[in-house]
Amino acid sequence: MTLAELKQHFITELETIYDKDESEQIFLIYLEDKFGLQYTPHNKVEKLDVIFSDLDKLKSGIPIQHITEKAFFYDDFFFVNQHTLIPRPETEELIEIIKNDYVKNPPSSIIDLGTGSGCIPISLKKIFPNANVSALDVSEKALEVAAINAKNLNTDILLIHQNLLEDFNLDRKFEVIISNPPYIRNLEKEEMHKNVLDFEPHLALFVEDDNALIFYERVIAFAENHLTENGVIYCEINQYLGEETKTLFLTKYKNVQLIKDISGNDRMIKATNN
Incomplete structure (x- = not known):
């Protein structure tokens, strides 16, 4: 043939x-x-x-990335399996925004909340090699994937097994806090492709319809004790809840930007008190 x-x-x-x-x-x-x-x-x-x-x-319906065990993200191939989300192009845009914001003065400390495959912290570590980069996830299986990717891509990041929905203290602060948390409401499932619904981890995707911003509330709670005075929070968000998410961050931060992705959808939040 x-x-x-x-x-x-x-x-x-x-x-x-x-x-x-x-x-x-x-x-x-x-x-x-x-x-x-x-x-x-x-x-x-x-x-x-x-x-x-x-x-x-x-x-x-199995995604091609699960069959090849590879997903291309920000100039690198990442190992992926059923325990993590497949990295998306929109998340590359988030990386690019952070890169451009810190081109003249790189951050010394970064943490990714809900890291999955580790694509965000690993990519940022390669951009900012002198930064101390940490990555947190509730799933031990996801952290195993992130560890493989960190090793394969020769990056030194600290992996932390922790549930963001629980109170905890890391005894350190970060200049940059990033999160691409679960944000898809159950009511939006009918819009999704079978290969996402059936084969990507629901733990990393979905929130209850009546509590859709719970993870952003927890990011804000974490930042109260862990964000430096001039630090910045970056989050990927649900495109249908842009204004609601912005309003939530404005309860704690003076400057909150709602940023659209390349397709024109509300996709990211940037929050700071600067």
Whole structure:
């Protein structure tokens, strides 16, 4: 079977889940991330038993990143599995904002609350190599993934097993506090793709409809004892709750920015008393 024939087979088999363009993109990612191959239409392909087995997994809705165990994020490949969210492009925008804010005066201390795969703190450690970077998560399995990524990408970050919804004290302060916490309301599940609903950890995704800002309340509570005087909080947020989230942060911070992503959706909060 040629790669051209295999591509068409992928598109046909995946048409009930993805449109043609998505199926083609998944095929190209699969070729490169699984086998290190570029698409050359007339080249013959081997390992068809492995490929067809993986295609069956894709048809069941398993994300391509879980099959290749790779997700590209901010110039690096991160190991991912079912215990962490797959890094999203919108989160790269958050990294870029922080990078630009501190281009002249890098922060000395950073913490990521709810780190998952570790993509945020690891990327920031590479941008700010002299910063002390910490990463917190309630899931031990997620922290295991973050540890693998830190090792693979030669970054030294401190991993902390802790539930953000509980009171705790780390006996230190941070110039930058970041969080991309669970923020999707249960009522929004019907908008989501099967491969997210069925295969990514709900612990990292969803909040109750009547308490949708609980994690932002906890970020604010954490910051009361752990943010330096001139420190800054950055959070990724629910696009439907931008104004509500901004109002919440304004109860404690003088300057709160609601920032849109590249698609024009309310996506990030930046809060400071400066």
